[in-house]
Amino acid sequence: QILSYRTTTREGYKQYASDSEICKSCSYLDKCTQSQNHTKQIQRHIWQDYLDEADHLRLTQMNKDIYAKRKETIERVFADAKEKHGMRWTKLRGLKKVSMQAMLTFAAMNLKKLANWTWKGPCPA
Template identity: 65%
Template sequence: MKVEHLTHTVVNRALYRKRQKTIERVFADTKEKHGMHWTRYQGLKKTTLQAILTFIALNLKKLAN
């Protein structure tokens, strides 16, 4: 790949470490703790609503902490 060498720079390694702790952690928590590994409903509208409500709950938990 043309940009493969960019992933090994000191700056990008630090950014990825930060991303692991912040962004990726949110998605891991939704899958592990909030049942988003699989959807409970069928259809785009119902699944979207489930995801929105889950992320609202996560944001409320963050605000409470």
């Protein structure tokens, strides 16, 4: 049978449940649910459709190829920041000061990249 909507929890889950009167006489009851009141219940997050779509897109070949390039581009920038520009530790305290240090570090890295481009020409990424 079709499970009817019951409620939405504070955590963002929609709850659906079956009618116990219909389920009592069903021949598939033991395969469907083990509940004492003969009710099948499921929960589904309100954003589950979007999560399913994101999961589907993640597994396409195009996105797998893009993700494979991540280690050559994004991860390499952060590794260089840690190893060459002192981003492993900070002596500063507070979000504002650490954000300022990060912005200055990445600005310096962008200037280095720009200088390399003017000497060699842009990389055909």
